Amino acid sequence: MKRFQITLLILIIFTAFILRFYKLGINPPGLYWDEAVFGYDAYSILKTGKDHHGVTLPLFFESFGDWKLPGYHYLLVLSIAVFGLNEFAVRFPSAFFGSLTIIVFFFIVKKLTKNIRLSLFCTFFLAISPWHIQFSRAGFESTVGLFFVTSAVYFFLFLIDDRKTKPRSAFFLPAIALATAGLFTLSMYFYHAYRIFTPLFVISLLLIYLEVVKKIAAKLILPALLALILIFPIIIFTISKEGRSRAISQSAFSYAGFETNRIDYDQKSKKPLRFLSKYWYWPFYFSYLAFNTYIDHFSPSFLFFKGDQIGRHSQVDMGQIYLFEGILLIVSIIAFKKLNAQTKKIMFSWLILAPIPAIIVTPSPHAYRTLQIAIPLAFFSGFGAYLIFSQKKLLLVKIIMIVIIGYSFLTYLHLLLIHYPKKFAADWQDGYKAMVAQVQKYQDQFNKVYVTNINQVPYIYLLFYQKYDPQKFINSGGTRDAFDKYVFISDDVNIYDKALPAGWQGRILYVAPSWKKVDGNFLAAVDDSVGRHIYTLWEVNGQN
Amino acid sequence: MDKIKILFIIVLFSLFSFRGWQTTGCKKFLSFYFNPLSIKVSVETNVNTDLGVDRNISRLFHNKVTVGIFELSKSFASTFQPRFLGEFLGPVGLILVVTAFLEVFKKRKYLAKFHFILILIASFIAIFTLSSKASFFLLVISWYSFSLWGIDLFLKTKLAKIVFILLVIMSFWYFIFGWQMNSICNEIFFN
Numbered sequence: 001m002k003r004f005q006i007t008l009l010i011l012i013i014f015t016a017f018i019l020r021f022y023k024l025g026i027n028p029p030g031l032y033w034d035e036a037v038f039g040y041d042a043y044s045i046l047k048t049g050k051d052h053h054g055v056t057l058p059l060f061f062e063s064f065g066d067w068k069l070p071g072y073h074y075l076l077v078l079s080i081a082v083f084g085l086n087e088f089a090v091r092f093p094s095a096f097f098g099s100l101t102i103i104v105f106f107f108i109v110k111k112l113t114k115n116i117r118l119s120l121f122c123t124f125f126l127a128i129s130p131w132h133i134q135f136s137r138a139g140f141e142s143t144v145g146l147f148f149v150t151s152a153v154y155f156f157l158f159l160i161d162d163r164k165t166k167p168r169s170a171f172f173l174p175a176i177a178l179a180t181a182g183l184f185t186l187s188m189y190f191y192h193a194y195r196i197f198t199p200l201f202v203i204s205l206l207l208i209y210l211e212v213v214k215k216i217a218a219k220l221i222l223p224a225l226l227a228l229i230l231i232f233p234i235i236i237f238t239i240s241k242e243g244r245s246r247a248i249s250q251s252a253f254s255y256a257g258f259e260t261n262r263i264d265y266d267q268k269s270k271k272p273l274r275f276l277s278k279y280w281y282w283p284f285y286f287s288y289l290a291f292n293t294y295i296d297h298f299s300p301s302f303l304f305f306k307g308d309q310i311g312r313h314s315q316v317d318m319g320q321i322y323l324f325e326g327i328l329l330i331v332s333i334i335a336f337k338k339l340n341a342q343t344k345k346i347m348f349s350w351l352i353l354a355p356i357p358a359i360i361v362t363p364s365p366h367a368y369r370t371l372q373i374a375i376p377l378a379f380f381s382g383f384g385a386y387l388i389f390s391q392k393k394l395l396l397v398k399i400i401m402i403v404i405i406g407y408s409f410l411t412y413l414h415l416l417l418i419h420y421p422k423k424f425a426a427d428w429q430d431g432y433k434a435m436v437a438q439v440q441k442y443q444d445q446f447n448k449v450y451v452t453n454i455n456q457v458p459y460i461y462l463l464f465y466q467k468y469d470p471q472k473f474i475n476s477g478g479t480r481d482a483f484d485k486y487v488f489i490s491d492d493v494n495i496y497d498k499a500l501p502a503g504w505q506g507r508i509l510y511v512a513p514s515w516k517k518v519d520g521n522f523l524a525a526v527d528d529s530v531g532r533h534i535y536t537l538w539e540v541n542g543q544n
Numbered sequence: 545m546d547k548i549k550i551l552f553i554i555v556l557f558s559l560f561s562f563r564g565w566q567t568t569g570c571k572k573f574l575s576f577y578f579n580p581l582s583i584k585v586s587v588e589t590n591v592n593t594d595l596g597v598d599r600n601i602s603r604l605f606h607n608k609v610t611v612g613i614f615e616l617s618k619s620f621a622s623t624f625q626p627r628f629l630g631e632f633l634g635p636v637g638l639i640l641v642v643t644a645f646l647e648v649f650k651k652r653k654y655l656a657k658f659h660f661i662l663i664l665i666a667s668f669i670a671i672f673t674l675s676s677k678a679s680f681f682l683l684v685i686s687w688y689s690f691s692l693w694g695i696d697l698f699l700k701t702k703l704a705k706i707v708f709i710l711l712v713i714m715s716f717w718y719f720i721f722g723w724q725m726n727s728i729c730n731e732i733f734f735n
């Protein structure tokens with residue numbers, strides 16, 4: 001590598017780190033409940049060796065309505081030990097491994113194409129990818145999972161590529177093969193989508209390099225066995241009730257839905273064809289739904305204009321990737337043949353396999369479950385840009401492209417730093433930190449604190465932001481409904497009628513929803529970072 | 545012309561006609577019409593979000609020129625939504641269209657290139673046409689005819705021919721299941 005290229009690579013990596021770490025603790029604003037429970041469970045492991053439900057070093061963590069894979073929790077233990085229990089610490093592993101993915105991606109492209117300029121272009125597009133940045137800037141497990149997949153791919157290519165070119169010790173190949181198997185398996189311990197994507201992608205890699213794999217098959221037996229042993233708990237988890245809970249709750253394939261549609265067809269469709277309802281078979285119908293969901297992930301609207309409509313998953317005002325990348329992708333399709341066979345096959349299979357984990361669940365298209373597609377998209381964008389900028393002519397086109405890329409990137413930064421915190425504070429449950437701060441201010445004067453229970457989550461914020469002693473929480477049998485002096489009540493409960501025990505004379509702090517009129521002394525209003533009124537603190541019963 | 549090729553074209557024509565016939569219950573086709581007002585709305589909404597930001601900076605990112613390009617491209621791209629294309633082409637049609645698209649970039653395929661340009665023109669007409677029904681049929685005809693460029697892929701081997709037949713059957717089922725055509729039709733009703 002030339003000195004100039006090394007400098008450029010360092011600059012790209014530096015940019016990637018800045019984009020992922022700048023104002024990490026405050027943008028996105030607030031802390032989503034999944035992040036809060038990740039953080040507190042890790043804090044609990046750090047302090048007690050148990051999660052906040054009292055389970056010792058769990059292999060799978062109970063969350064809100066589903067079970068989480070353990071990878072991110074255990075990474076967080078380290079992060080929280082270093083940075084303390086706060087938003088930055090919860091997001092640190094995601095931002096850190098997200099940034100490292102950029103470096104690994106450079107080496108993957110370099111290994112595949114042996115072209116440093118192309119590798120730099122591809123790395124640049126992943127570094128500034130809105131899709132990848134979005135998920136690197138919050139406590140999303142998928143970002144770390146993707147790091148392990150890309151690292152495993154690099155080791156796999158290393159295994160294939162350097163096998164015959166360089167003399168190595170007898171242990172070298174098995175060691176690399178073990179690392180590859182270990183990293184692929186590890187990705188499956190981070191996010192549910194990788195339980196589907198990783199095995200499919202590994203199969204496609206083995207098929208692509210079948211000839212080489214056959215030659216080194218003997219050396220792959222041990223790593224394959226190791227992978228199988230490591231995967232075993234995941235398989236058990238996948239078929240367990242807990243493992244299926246998420247897929248069941250968000251499944252796109254419900255038998256009731258199938259029946260409703262079949263009857264609808266029988267009664268309302270075009271008359272001469274209604275008899276065909278007898279031949280509606282659910283595998284066909286579910287394949288129909290899966291096909292539609294799959295192709296949605298290649299929709300221009302999703303990719304270039306609107307993105308995922310869940311505010312936590314995209315900027316919403318722009319696509320998952322930049323609009324100009326549409327041009328680069330078309331250029332790369334035109335010149336697809338110029339790539340070597342292996343690169344073509346790997347990137348193409350990565351691209352077409354990536355949306356598969358998202359086809360069995362709703363909503364669709366889903367940016368988080370398909371984060372792994374950011375890699376081939378960055379590759380093809382980089383390839384398109386490389387082709388344009390490698391032309392000796394086309395000076396005007398190059399200048400126009402630089403202006404467009406620069407302007408699009410600045411617009412994205414404007415949306416990310418100015419618009420996003422204002423528009424999507426509610427999506428990140430912003431306001432709970434302020435609520436806990438107000439409760440802490442007043443709670444010593446009260447015997448009980450009643451908090452309106454919205455989505456069963458306020459308890460986790462009281463634990464998180466107060467750094468509540470996990471051992472105390474576990475020993476006292478704390479739950480989502482009550483712990484210590486805190487009681488969580490539904491918003492339709494009349495605090496005087498139901499929540500208070502008969503004849504009770506203590507002083508009560510009531511954290512009521514903003515819209516609720518309470519017969520008590522007003523203490524404070526709780527607003528989120530954009531001034532949206534969330535809660536009001538009232539003193540009820542025993543007031544002075 | 546190869547007899548098999550003629551047969552395949554007839555099969556495709558029948559399949560696409562079947563889909564066309566299914567749309568007869570469509571009371572209101574989905575519109576692709578580009579409303580220029582969307583530019584103004586977008587600019588004003590975004591500028592309002594920029595409270596406290598220097599007005600020049602705000603206008604740099606939210607102005608009628610760049611937002612206009614973005615909104616126009618958005619409307620134009622909506623005619624290429626895979627779900628929309630899939631609903632009238634079916635899986636077999638989609639595969640044919642992708643294959644046909646690759647033909648466009650082959651050397652000396654001037655007619656295919658010209659045909660693809662016609663699709664782009666049809667899409668432009670569709671976003672400036674008030675009649676959603678006319679837009680739909682304009683797009684459908686251009687895409688159906690374009691898909692024929694990909695048919696050679698299925699003539700190469702015996703296996704490819706079998707795959708084609710399977711894909712046609714699959715597409716037929718796809719059309720049956722998708723009788724409401726949500727990305728084509730706003731309202732569908734059969735007596």
